[in-house]
Amino acid sequence: MRTIAVNTPSASYSVLIGDGLLATLADRLHKLLGGKLPRLFVVTSPEIWALWSERFLASFARRGAEPIVLFLPSGEAKKRMSSVETLAGQLAAVGADRDSLILAFGGGVVGDLAGFLAAIYMRGIRYVQVPTTFLAQVDSSLGGKTGVNLVHGKNLIGSFHHPLAVYADTAVLQTLPPEQLRAGLQESIKAGVIYDARLFAYMEEHAAAALASDPETLAHIVAASVRVKADVVSKDERESGLRMILNYGHTVGHAIEAATSYKQLLHGEAVAWGMIAALRIARQRNKIQPSQAERIEKLILQYGPLPAINAPATKLAALTAGDKKNRSGVRRFILPVRIGKTEIVTDVSPEELLSAIEQMLQLARRKAAR
Amino acid sequence: MRTIAVNTPSASYSVLIGDGLLATLADRLHKLLGGKLPRLFVVTSPEIWALWSERFLASFARRGAEPIVLFLPSGEAKKRMSSVETLAGQLAAVGADRDSLILAFGGGVVGDLAGFLAAIYMRGIRYVQVPTTFLAQVDSSLGGKTGVNLVHGKNLIGSFHHPLAVYADTAVLQTLPPEQLRAGLQESIKAGVIYDARLFAYMEEHAAAALASDPETLAHIVAASVRVKADVVSKDERESGLRMILNYGHTVGHAIEAATSYKQLLHGEAVAWGMIAALRIARQRNKIQPSQAERIEKLILQYGPLPAINAPATKLAALTAGDKKNRSGVRRFILPVRIGKTEIVTDVSPEELLSAIEQMLQLARRKAAR
Numbered sequence: 235m236r237t238i239a240v241n242t243p244s245a246s247y248s249v250l251i252g253d254g255l256l257a258t259l260a261d262r263l264h265k266l267l268g269g270k271l272p273r274l275f276v277v278t279s280p281e282i283w284a285l286w287s288e289r290f291l292a293s294f295a296r297r298g299a300e301p302i303v304l305f306l307p308s309g310e311a312k313k314r315m316s317s318v319e320t321l322a323g324q325l326a327a328v329g330a331d332r333d334s335l336i337l338a339f340g341g342g343v344v345g346d347l348a349g350f351l352a353a354i355y356m357r358g359i360r361y362v363q364v365p366t367t368f369l370a371q372v373d374s375s376l377g378g379k380t381g382v383n384l385v386h387g388k389n390l391i392g393s394f395h396h397p398l399a400v401y402a403d404t405a406v407l408q409t410l411p412p413e414q415l416r417a418g419l420q421e422s423i424k425a426g427v428i429y430d431a432r433l434f435a436y437m438e439e440h441a442a443a444a445l446a447s448d449p450e451t452l453a454h455i456v457a458a459s460v461r462v463k464a465d466v467v468s469k470d471e472r473e474s475g476l477r478m479i480l481n482y483g484h485t486v487g488h489a490i491e492a493a494t495s496y497k498q499l500l501h502g503e504a505v506a507w508g509m510i511a512a513l514r515i516a517r518q519r520n521k522i523q524p525s526q527a528e529r530i531e532k533l534i535l536q537y538g539p540l541p542a543i544n545a546p547a548t549k550l551a552a553l554t555a556g557d558k559k560n561r562s563g564v565r566r567f568i569l570p571v572r573i574g575k576t577e578i579v580t581d582v583s584p585e586e587l588l589s590a591i592e593q594m595l596q597l598a599r600r601k602a603a604r
Numbered sequence: 605m606r607t608i609a610v611n612t613p614s615a616s617y618s619v620l621i622g623d624g625l626l627a628t629l630a631d632r633l634h635k636l637l638g639g640k641l642p643r644l645f646v647v648t649s650p651e652i653w654a655l656w657s658e659r660f661l662a663s664f665a666r667r668g669a670e671p672i673v674l675f676l677p678s679g680e681a682k683k684r685m686s687s688v689e690t691l692a693g694q695l696a697a698v699g700a701d702r703d704s705l706i707l708a709f710g711g712g713v714v715g716d717l718a719g720f721l722a723a724i725y726m727r728g729i730r731y732v733q734v735p736t737t738f739l740a741q742v743d744s745s746l747g748g749k750t751g752v753n754l755v756h757g758k759n760l761i762g763s764f765h766h767p768l769a770v771y772a773d774t775a776v777l778q779t780l781p782p783e784q785l786r787a788g789l790q791e792s793i794k795a796g797v798i799y800d801a802r803l804f805a806y807m808e809e810h811a812a813a814a815l816a817s818d819p820e821t822l823a824h825i826v827a828a829s830v831r832v833k834a835d836v837v838s839k840d841e842r843e844s845g846l847r848m849i850l851n852y853g854h855t856v857g858h859a860i861e862a863a864t865s866y867k868q869l870l871h872g873e874a875v876a877w878g879m880i881a882a883l884r885i886a887r888q889r890n891k892i893q894p895s896q897a898e899r900i901e902k903l904i905l906q907y908g909p910l911p912a913i914n915a916p917a918t919k920l921a922a923l924t925a926g927d928k929k930n931r932s933g934v935r936r937f938i939l940p941v942r943i944g945k946t947e948i949v950t951d952v953s954p955e956e957l958l959s960a961i962e963q964m965l966q967l968a969r970r971k972a973a974r
Contacts, residue, residue, distance in 0.1 A: 319685040319754070319761070326756035329925070354724070357751060357762045381727060384689070386696035391689070392727045393763060555699070 245396035260293035277348035341367035349380030353395035368418025372459035417502030431574035483509030489553035493545035542602035615766035630663035647718035711737035719750030723765035738788025787872030801944035853879030859923035863915035912972035
């Protein structure tokens with residue numbers, strides 16, 4: 235069991251990472267909440283519930299607690315206001331009140347949406363994250379960012395609302411489809427590139443074991459990645475400065491997702507290509523030594539194969555204009571300057587961006603698997 | 605011009621109250637924002653815009669600023685998630701970013717909804733309130749409560765998000781329909797009952813002038829009411845204690861609104877009846893002297909006439925169970941113990957509540973106008 239603390243001005247909580255954690259979930263919650271369990275509402279997907287409900291419910295049954303289960307249809311397409319409204323209506327219909335607790339049990343979509351539901355139901359109730367995908371365990375479950383998509387872009391609607399705790403059971407990763415594991419591991423590569431050269435080196439050395447789902451290797455990578463995010467978020471909760479580095483690869487990544495209607499690439503896969511695009515900008519500017527840049531690009535591709543990108547460069551460039559990180563029309567990019575360190579720049583010209591995107595697309599045509 | 609400060613742990617801002625304030629709005633904003641105007645988005649209703657757009661826009665035009673106007677159809681029925689999503693889509697389509705500013709120009713529905721839009725667009729952007737109804741000026745525009753309705757109840761979805769400032773132009777009240785003015789004045793009676801015996805006495809003495817829309821009388825009542833709310837909210841931002849007293853009359857008031865589908869009574873009218881119901885509970889318990897209770901009931905009815913209530917007592921009693929103030933099933937009531945002071949109780953029995961509601965309905969059958 236590994237415990238990592240998140241301490242921000244508005245909330246302090248722990249991320250627990252362990253093999254088989256689900257078996258003791260109710261006991262841990264009971265203790266966290268001072269010796270009693272409130273009314274519990276699980277937000278999950280039918281797929282996750284089919285696989286893990288028995289193990290999830292066992293510890294609650296021993297305490298005589300019966301969580302009410304609310305289902306969210308799977309997939310990014312359901313991450314919309316209408317889903318939140320439907321779930322809020324279900325909460326209201328069964329009398330959930332301000333003391334009730336939501337358990338977000340699923341991947342990033344479930345976590346973001348259930349967290350947002352908790353943020354706005356009766357102007358905010360408590361919730362915990364029980365992430366089931368690699369990506370959710372290392373990234374989306376902590377930090378308090380919650381939200382849903384608009385047709386105009388991802389996560390354009392949302393709130394900052396921290397969970398009471400995050401319980402990441404790495405045993406659940408064993409039922410994850412291989413491409414979801416690989417896509418999630420890209421966010422760990424990101425954590426290494428922006429902040430933790432040792433994590434990056436570990437992922438270079440243990441690529442085969444990680445990609446084969448070796449439990450101890452995955453647990454190590456999850457914990458190291460969570461430590462990066464917990465550290466960054468603790469220092470800059472509201473993304474006024476440092477936290478922006480977590481968006482490395484996300485500006486172009488989001489554009490790729492939007493251009494392909496969120497259907498052809500997983501989030502981590504789009505971010506992987508986005509990391510390569512930002513890396514190319516850094517290379518063009520001689521911000522990073524070629525040997526360092528090559529190690530980064532090599533590791534990203536090694537944790538592939540990544541899917542192709544069916545979108546023209548001009549469209550992708552145009553779509554970066556809608557990025558949430560932009561302020562008063564200024565486009566921000568996170569550029570790696572060496573493994574473990576980045577720089578934030580605001581003066582990337584349209585030509586520079588287009589050239590980097592074209593290089594990325596060229597690479598994608600040569601290397602992409604699907 | 606009167607300026608009243610709101611100081612909470614999460615925000616400090618001013619409420620400005622004055623006759624003709626709209627004429628200098630852009631200048632005040634320009635100064636507040638450190639000498640420049642960001643991109644501005646006005647959320648308003650077609651009715652308000654038809655009456656006041658010229659006066660609203662004049663000061664911006666002098667500064668070369670052109671706010672983009674987004675319309676929300678009037679009425680409580682449009683205070684829903686789908687309206688927020690539509691407006692958020694319009695913001696995204698024209699490239700509103702985290703530096704943009706929303707101006708909520710309208711009554712309570714516009715203010716609550718535009719404030720919620722600001723709270724969740726890109727996880728929170730800035731907004732100012734420019735309230736146009738008496739109710740919005742004295743109550744809903746300050747305190748940071750924003751939100752929308754579910755079919756299951758009012759304001760069940762929302763956020764705490766404070767405005768940068770509130771600009772209340774009392775000149776705008778002159779175009780308010782008389783029943784809206786009267787309904788709004790009920791919230792000032794509430795402020796007097798719960799916190800400010802001098803305001804209560806002023807409203808007794810100046811009832812005729814207030815109901816005839818005398819500008820100076822209204823400005824005095826608005827300012828005194830705002831002072832009550834600003835004081836209470838400054839002491840208890842998140843409604844953990846004191847702030848609950850602002851909900852006097854609202855438990856049964858919300859039930860009346862829900863039972864009549866938000867169509868037959870204005871919010872202030874429903875709250876007026878709700879204040880009478882809570883007062884009857886206080887009388888049954890001998891919490892308040894009969895002479896004090898009679899003064900309160902008399903003033904509420906004097907600021908009528910109030911509409912009838914087409915709902916059975918049992919339905920109203922049942923609907924109070926969904927109140928947001930309830931915690932783990934405990935029903936809270938704010939009872940006046942004398943003019944200017946209340947007590948919060950959690951042990952109102954179903955029989956007690958039903959009896960008070962029946963007395964209220966009996967009074968409504970005798971006194972109601974419509």
